[in-house]
Amino acid sequence: MEFLGLLFALAAGVWGIYLAHRVSLQMLVLAVLIIGTVFGPNFFAINGPIQFSIDRILWFAMLGLFVVRCLRDGTRPIEMNRMDWLIVAFVGWLLLSLITTDAPRSGTEPLARWIFYAFLPLGTYFVARFSRLSRRELRIVQRTFIGLGIYLGLTALAEKAELKAVIFPRFIIDPEFVEFLGRGRGPLLNPTGNGFLLSIAFAAMLLAFQQRNRIAKFGYGFAMLAAAGGVYATLTRSVWIAAAAAVSLSQMNRISRGLRIWAVASAIVLAAVIAIGFGDKILHLKRDKNLSASAAAESIELRPMLAIIAWEIFKDHPLCGVGYGHYFDFNQEYAQAPQWEMPLRKATPYHQHNVLLSYLVDSGLIGAGLFTILVICWGFTGWQIARSSSACPEAQNIGLLMLATVSSYLLNGMFQDVSIIPMLNMYLFYVAGLTVSVDTVDGRLPQRNLAQQRPAAILRQPATSR
Template identity: 30%
Template sequence: MPIALALIAVAALLLAAAFARRASLLSMAAIVLVVGYVFGHSFWHANLGPIPLTLDRLLLMGLVALLAWRWKRGELSPAPLAGADWALAACLACLSISFLLNRPGEFVPQPTSILWRLIVAFWAPAALYLVARQAPLGPREVRVFFAILAGLGVYLAFTGLAETAGAWAVVFPRYIADPEQGLHFGRARGPELNSVSMGAYLGICLWATWMLVPKASRLMQLLLVGACGAMALVVLLTYTRSTWLGLGLSGLVVAGLQTPRRLRAPMLGIACLAGGVLLVAAWDKIIGLEREDSGSVSAHSVQQREAFVYVSMNMFRDNPLWGVGFGRFYDRKLPYLSDRSQSFELESIRGLHHHNTYLGLLTETGLLGLASYAALLGGIGVCGWRLATAPEAEPELRALGQFALAALAIYSVNAALHDITHIHPDQWLLMTIAGAAVGAERRLMARRAVGVQQSAFSGQLRDAPAAC
């Protein structure tokens, strides 16, 4: 049996090497995302120090090596730097320095490795960002990227429907059916065993599928729209408020970008009004949402966020610039839980990580860490907007810009209600999309600048005889 497995592994490596010679870097990054989400840590892992090896991490190392090889052969040309690139570098530097200067002692309680979180949730996504940013992109590469994510979305939608229907015989991987593993058993939670991540991935894959509709055949358009409907349904079946809000906000973003200008303001006004009325009418049911636990537990989850905000602001006031240290919220919050000057209880968050990405970074890395991270997200948004609204860009590249903005909307909402840095596949997905959008936008802006220079030079040539 070991010999057979070794032969299979060698054959797979040879096949991957042959495929890697011709494949798009962006397509291979998308495959890393799919493998990481479907065949992640719970499927297979091998311990190697503080960073467990998984299939996606092995593939990522190979992908970075391929990037270096293609760069050495002169197959890649660097795109001009963007503000998002500088913000990413500043964020990585700030978080890494904070980690090095504030490492916990041997007996300080930490449920997970802080080094693991730093590498897997920040440095590894940065590597995917670099790969996607340097990938040469044209209409075909973008369509293939969308198609891979659409396929992942179809799989997740089928899995979520099977989960909620109790059809465990058709659920893959099998460990999804184990209530002792992961979180949120009873909802659509997918192979990551987390309904928050499941909803975010489905929402992003939905928009990748939607971007394929305009150039598909009539039959394929019907299938793609039906797949989008199934994904939206399973987002609802995650029973996670942040994923619902994220999908709604991303829908407004895409509709605003794809609606004709004269209809944009009325459409967005009607949508916001309808959403506000629905939110007011269903507020009590949303707060007391019945999930795998009782509605009272769900309401208590909402109340806990008030405690997180209160404790975080007290910690921030004591350490405004540098924070308490990356990864140190878990233990440094403990002295603040004895505060009895407020009417709500704080003890229930004792054993919890933060539930807000922005507040977590503010508490752990201070204004410097949060500012660099906010600048990164803002830089991604700016590049996505420029790409989505560039009249000279190919339709697929404009669709990539729209897709990046939709993904950023979903991520931003989920990050406000959960600490996404503890769900690293979501970081990997966003940064891959961001790298593709930033790289495409930078190349487009460079072509635009060259075109302006050529037009100005041609004008000078035409005016030269008259000047003489």
């Protein structure tokens, strides 16, 4: 394995020299995301204090190329706006809370968590935010999401139907990875993560469906069926809700304000009817192959216990939390709170089942507040771009995809700590970087990038700051 890794490194170095002056950074960061999704650490990894996989090695090459190009091209100053500084403050605060905590020694796990779930997404954001961007590249981004959605949807359906011969990579059906086996967990081996990506892809498919001729619409209709089937195959309630919300929000600028109100009201009524009529069946849904329906229902009982533990920790560490990545160093102590007549210790082996509570206990009000402000700003910026009359169709689509991404992330995050699911923060920060970049030019982008062209995406002030 080490020999194969050396050969890969040599080949990557040769191709890196050749492509250094030719490759589009926007396409390179997109390749990092796709490779990290399909061929991540479960496919190939070099283990050590910090685990390296193909996508992580490629990420460092991408960042190095980005730095070299920024230093070489003096006509391209990096002018950061308020949202750029906000994301730096958020990731920096997570690091500060990690290294200043008084938690017991936890090895390299908290640092590795910060590197892979905060620092790498931050680098991805900056490459997407400050690299040259054109309408053509945004079209490629949308088509790539569509292709990824078709693959993930069909793979999830094959998992559910146990069609092992057509599933690739093979580790997806490896019984060694027993968690969530029998559901559409995809190459991330997590049905929530798979559903998050399918939600974004479904929104991209619907946007493309509405802008193509009848023949192309047939193909996009098939793609949406595959994605919808994949969403169902996850057998995850939060994914179903998040996918419906993501698709709905991607259409919000295409309907009148009055109709939006009726649509939201109808959705609430429909959700209430489903909860009353089918709530018990949904709660006792058998999902994992090795998990009974009653055990699946019991998992819901853990959520209030985890919330109580989070509350007890928050009372003692309201501003700074217990330190990023150090939750398990403290949760045993707070599970012994005598005033609660609940078996809190049953919940101690589990991560927090809410992304905001996770950031709250780890990094306090400061960290959770910074994250909340970030996602609100990203969603508002996406909405502004989608509603802008000056924005090109590709820019409007990326604004709508930002809305779909934020809504899917947060709705899934109400039931899972999505910040520690592999690749999810990478996608969130990537789409945010594209959105902020597009916003700096009010959605006006060139058709193609020319080598001698000064990129408009970093030379004007952002629309949201005016």
